[in-house]
Amino acid sequence: MTTELVYGKKNTDLTREELMDKISRQMSEKRFQHVLRVEKKALELAEKYHVDKEEASIAALTHDYAKERSDDEMIDLIKSHDFSNDLLDYGNAIWHGVLGAYLVEKELDITNPEILDAIRLHTTGAKEMTELAKVIYVADYIEDGRDFPGVIEARECANRDLDEAVAYETYHTLNYLLKSKKKIYPKTLETYNYWVVSN
Ligand SMILES: [Fe+2]
């Protein structure tokens, strides 16, 4: 999977290839392939919805940067930094977004707040999301390797309307969490209340 995208120096001093190399060292080959598929989908959505492609590429490539960090390291980070201690009640499914944004800034020197926000919110969504954050949230859900009941509808939503795709994903994610009796992170409810509930 290749892209013609060449980075300027606006968001990172790294080339796309150098960034990919650093990211691939953080995760299994299987997850790295997922990350590349998220980038492909994010670039398609960025083209369609007029989002900066370089930002979409960098946010997509870095979104799961912290996914394979150990629980011990994540717990240490939460305790030793200015993160809410409520996070300790959850697990890596939530942590890798919030702490991922921190680690990407610290270790990869990427400081664009919109990119960091897109990483931070990709696991939960939020009431307020930039178009870039929506692109990453949705691309992660519908990338070409995803195969779950409803993924075709989710892709159709994303082709029609980005906000509709955010709502679809949020509704179905929450349903899944409820059905499997998993703990719901409050931010996920905030996303649901804003994007799904019709007033
Ligand atoms: Fe993720």
Ligand SMILES: [Fe+2]
């Ligand atoms: Fe992901």
